[in-house]
Every structure is written in C-alpha cells, then in structure tokens.
Amino acid sequence: MVNWSDSQEEKIIEILENGGACRKCCQRFLGKKQSYLYKTVHQLEMDKMSENKQSKPNPCVVCLGILQDVYMMPRVNEIITSIKTSGYDADKFTLSISLPISLSIREHSLWLHLEKAGKDIIDGNLSKEDVTPLKQVWKYVYPELVTSQVGLTHESGDTADFYVELVVLWEKDTEEMKAMERLCPKEYAERAKKTNVYNMGVYSRQGVDNSLENIKYDNFAPEYPVPPAVPDKPFDLDFRMSRNSIWIGGRYNKYTRHLPQTPWLIKGVRKCGSSVEELIGDRLKEYLQCEQVKFLSSGREDVDVRMLGSGRPFAFECVNSKKTKLPQSNLDELTKFINDNHESVQVNGLSPVSKSSIKKLKQGEEEKRKKYTALCRTKDPYCLETLKKLEEMTDLVLKQETPIRVLHRRSNAFRDKVVHSMNITQVSPTLFKLEAIAAAGTYIKELVHGDFERTQPNLCTLLGLETDILALDVEEVFLEWPLEEKNGNK
The missing domain is CATH 3.30.70.2510 (Alpha-Beta Plaits)
Structure with missing residues (x-):
C-alpha cells in the first residue's frame, strides 16, 4: 500500500471526485486494501442517510452506485427479506456478485483521467494494478450486513451448499461494450468470426482487461469519454437463490x-x-x-x-x-x-x-444378478422330465441380439448374458412357472420365446417345443441399496 501524505491524498481524491467517483471508489484508486477503511466510509454514509443529511448523489461513474449505500442498501434489504422468507433450511450460505463487463472500460477511463490530471503525484508511486477491485470492496462491507440479519453463517468459496447469486445489470452495458470494437477493431472483428471459440460472446472480462492494458490516453480518449460520463441512473440488480x-x-x-x-x-x-x-x-x-x-x-x-x-x-x-x-x-x-x-x-x-x-x-x-418369475405356455403338452432338465443347467451363456421390441431405443448388437439357474413349477400340461436368476440386462422374454432365433439358446430350442411367455415378474434385484451414509440426516 502506498503511504500518501495528507496533501497528496487530498489532491488525488479531489481529482477522482471531480471525475465523478464515489467515496469508496476514491479509496480503491488510492490503493487502500484494509477492510475497516471501507466499513468506516459505509458507517459515515449510513449515518448521513439516517439523519436525512445526504441528498441523493449522482451514481458513481465507475461503480454505477454499487458501492454507494444510498443505492445499494435498499437492494441489500430486499435480499435479506427474500432469504428470510425463502423457505430454505440451510445453515450456511455464500453470497456472490457478478458485475457488468463494461465496468472495466469505465475503470480504465477513470484511471487515465487520474494518470493525466495527477501525473506529478502518482508517477512512480501508483499503478493501475494497485487499484483495489470493486468486487473485493463490496465483499468487505455487504455480506457481513446480510449475515447479521438472516441468521446464517457466511462462507466463501465452495464450502456452503446454499448460494445467493447477485447479478448487477446496467441498461447501457451492450452500448458501452461497442467501444472495444472501436478501440481494438482488428481483434474484435476476428473474435466475431470465431463463433466456435467465442460461443459465449466476443466479450469476456479477462479479454477486455487484457485488451485495455496497453491502451493509453491519446488512443482511448477519442473513442470513449475521459473521465467516464455520469450514468443517467444507477445499476439494477437481479438475484436468485439456489442450492446444490x-x-x-x-x-x-x-x-x-x-x-x-x-x-x-x-x-x-x-x-x-x-x-x-x-x-x-x-x-x-x-x-x-x-x-x-x-x-x-x-x-x-x-x-x-x-x-x-x-x-x-x-x-x-x-x-x-x-x-x-x-x-x-x-x-x-x-x-x-x-x-x-x-x-x-x-x-x-x-x-x-x-x-x-x-x-x-x-x-x-449391468453387473448384478436379478431374479425373475415367468409364466410360460407351450403349444403342445410338454414332457415334465425334459422340462426339469432346465434345473440342471447352471451359468448358461446366452447370445442375445438386441430384441426387435426395443430396437427403436437401443442399437442392434450381440450381447453375452448368463442365466445362473432355473427352477420349474408345473401348472398344467401346457403351463409352467420358470424361476430364473440371471445377469442384469438379460432379456427374459426372449430367453423363453427366442425372438425369431435372435436369442440362442432359448426355451423353444432347449425343450423342442414352441414356447411363449404370458406374464413376467422381477422378483429381486440383488444390489445393496441405498448405501448407508454417514451424515446428520440418518
């Protein structure tokens, strides 16, 4: 952090305020990183609001009012009310904010204004990289206010499972982004052609920041006002709550x-x-x-x-x-x-x-065993002794071609499936129950009737009789499920 003299700091703040920056953005451009400084400014602004001493200022030319309590606090209060009445049973939450990309252009413009008007002061002492990010300053102040009101623990990153996502909107964002096409015409014309690469749009925050990095005042000012123009109105805000x-x-x-x-x-x-x-x-x-x-x-x-x-x-x-x-x-x-x-x-x-x-x-x-019961019928009376021989067959390997009845949803292929065991119960001279334990994915109907010989062997070939299936039940799926979870819900 730069250690400014009082006179230097006052002069820089004067330049920035004359350019239309709010008090918190002035601190940002001074390179101030301490959260308590921004909380102090916030408290001063809140005191003035409560005493009705503060007339509504113009929206800041850099943050569009995002860091100005007179504009942000009413929206924060809406968010607090929405979280309280949302019905989510969460204990923790993460509050995030997304900013318009055009703020990068406005920030660059104000920096060029400061660089030009305060050259003697900042030269060698301050660079654009020293400016505290807008999003960081917002996080210094507002999540704590929300947390104190909603009764949830605020956590950053991916540790919480309940998210409140704020999206800052600005009606002139698209219009302002056109400046990049004037400032870097070749670069953005090429991007526009590469729709497979830039399928989310030709503008990204990192891309715009990189493009602006080496654009100096003389090239920037003819294409975009320096300092930025005062917004007609402040930001708008959309937000949604979601959960993992x-x-x-x-x-x-x-x-x-x-x-x-x-x-x-x-x-x-x-x-x-x-x-x-x-x-x-x-x-x-x-x-x-x-x-x-x-x-x-x-x-x-x-x-x-x-x-x-x-x-x-x-x-x-x-x-x-x-x-x-x-x-x-x-x-x-x-x-x-x-x-x-x-x-x-x-x-x-x-x-x-x-x-x-x-x-x-x-x-x-695909890997576990399943138990089935099928009611089967033969065209002619069967020989029980022959039928009972099915019970002697273990781990019978089937060659199954995709059944005709499911070809509309599955590709045609040959699959090896195993029938581990079969048991027979006689019902009548032409009816019997087949109990089979088979590998998952085995087509039992086709095991019985053969599906025009697409399943080999099948009961028709094994019994030497035309055999069909009347009804089928899955009796058991041999799989440990659901698994025991070691969590507080059990």
Whole structure:
C-alpha cells in the first residue's frame, strides 16, 4: 500500500471526485486494501442517510452506485427479506456478485483521467494494478450486513451448499461494450468470426482487461469519454437463490402390468397416463420443494412387468431443494406421502445418498444378478422330465441380439448374458412357472420365446417345443441399496 501524505491524498481524491467517483471508489484508486477503511466510509454514509443529511448523489461513474449505500442498501434489504422468507433450511450460505463487463472500460477511463490530471503525484508511486477491485470492496462491507440479519453463517468459496447469486445489470452495458470494437477493431472483428471459440460472446472480462492494458490516453480518449460520463441512473440488480443438488435413494415396487417406468411417448404422443418416475418424482418434488427432480434406476422393467420383492433400486437428483434436513421421521413421512399417491407404486428404504454412490447404482444396472418369475405356455403338452432338465443347467451363456421390441431405443448388437439357474413349477400340461436368476440386462422374454432365433439358446430350442411367455415378474434385484451414509440426516 502506498503511504500518501495528507496533501497528496487530498489532491488525488479531489481529482477522482471531480471525475465523478464515489467515496469508496476514491479509496480503491488510492490503493487502500484494509477492510475497516471501507466499513468506516459505509458507517459515515449510513449515518448521513439516517439523519436525512445526504441528498441523493449522482451514481458513481465507475461503480454505477454499487458501492454507494444510498443505492445499494435498499437492494441489500430486499435480499435479506427474500432469504428470510425463502423457505430454505440451510445453515450456511455464500453470497456472490457478478458485475457488468463494461465496468472495466469505465475503470480504465477513470484511471487515465487520474494518470493525466495527477501525473506529478502518482508517477512512480501508483499503478493501475494497485487499484483495489470493486468486487473485493463490496465483499468487505455487504455480506457481513446480510449475515447479521438472516441468521446464517457466511462462507466463501465452495464450502456452503446454499448460494445467493447477485447479478448487477446496467441498461447501457451492450452500448458501452461497442467501444472495444472501436478501440481494438482488428481483434474484435476476428473474435466475431470465431463463433466456435467465442460461443459465449466476443466479450469476456479477462479479454477486455487484457485488451485495455496497453491502451493509453491519446488512443482511448477519442473513442470513449475521459473521465467516464455520469450514468443517467444507477445499476439494477437481479438475484436468485439456489442450492446444490441432493440425492434421495430407495427401492420401488410396481404391482401393475399397465404402467411404464418412465413417461412413454411415441412420436410425442403419451401412451400411458403416468409412470413410476412421475408418481414418485412429483410427490418428492412437492415435499422437498425442488425446482426439478431427475430419475435414475438400476435397470428397468417393461410396462407389463411387475417389480416385486424388496423393489428396484432407484435415486432422484433433487435440484435446488429447499428442504434437505431429513431425519428418519421426515423420511417416514415422505414415504407415506409417496405411497398414498398410488397403490400400485410403493417405495421403501428412502434415504439421502451421496452423489458418488450413484456410480454403484448404475453399475448394478449391468453387473448384478436379478431374479425373475415367468409364466410360460407351450403349444403342445410338454414332457415334465425334459422340462426339469432346465434345473440342471447352471451359468448358461446366452447370445442375445438386441430384441426387435426395443430396437427403436437401443442399437442392434450381440450381447453375452448368463442365466445362473432355473427352477420349474408345473401348472398344467401346457403351463409352467420358470424361476430364473440371471445377469442384469438379460432379456427374459426372449430367453423363453427366442425372438425369431435372435436369442440362442432359448426355451423353444432347449425343450423342442414352441414356447411363449404370458406374464413376467422381477422378483429381486440383488444390489445393496441405498448405501448407508454417514451424515446428520440418518
């Protein structure tokens, strides 16, 4: 930090104030880094506001009023009220602010003004790099004010999971950015051509700062006013509250043969009124007050297949959930809330799970074993002795070509699948129950009827009889789920 004499400091402040800078921006341009200095200025401004001694000044030419309490404090109070009434059950939060890129041009302009008018004072003592960033000064003052009112702990960086993001808007931002095309015409013409590189727009803060770095007064002043023009009105502010996603895992049972796992659309036309995903997800979204829920599961069953036993492992990513504290009493309440929705879809074992554990859920989709029961029918009466020979077959390897019925959503390929065991229960001369334990991803319907020989071997070839399947149930998915999480929600 530069140690100015009183007279030097007064002269620099005079130059900056004559150029239209506010009191905090004057301190910034002096290179002052101590937070208490800015808090002192803030308190002085607040005292004047409370005593009605301060007429509303013009918005600062550099910060557009962002560091002027007469403009910022009403918005801070709005933010405090919004956080208090938002319904988020967070204990910690992070407050961030995003600034218009055009402020870089205004800051450069004021610096050139100071450099020219105060050359004898600052030459060799102060450079543009010494100017304290506007965002840093804002953080010195305002997050602490918000924290003291909302009852949450403020944390910087990525340690908190609840974010209040402020976006400063200025109606002339686009207009002012056009100055860069006049100051650096070749550079920004090239950027405009490279849409694949600059797909977020030709202007970035770092790019503009780099471009301005070597532009001196004589080249800058003809294209942009020095000092910057006084704004017609101060900044505007938009803000949103958001939260890191949480994941809720569990298992579901489906007791109907008329419900798909996910919304069933063919050419944009819905084929069933609802789905397992919607019957669970809509209730979950309502209970947790989420912005969105995203469904994940360990495999899937067809619309006409029931999911029995302990249920199919699933998880939902809950985006921007207001409610995340879920002791067992809340999980029980949530379970009942979902299960009361539809008697044919029931959940159990609901629990918060970690994002990293989702990998295990998806691995189970292809790597774990599943148990099935199929009601099968032969065209002609079968020989029970021949049928029972299926029980002697263990780890039977199938060559399965993608079934015709799923070719519309899966690429055609040959896959090796293993049927670990089969058990037979006779029902009638042409009906029997097949209980099979097979690798996840095995197409059991095709194991029975062969799918025009696209699955080899199949029951038709093994029994020497035309065989079809009448009904199929998934009895069990052998996967430890949900995983126990070591957190305060359990």
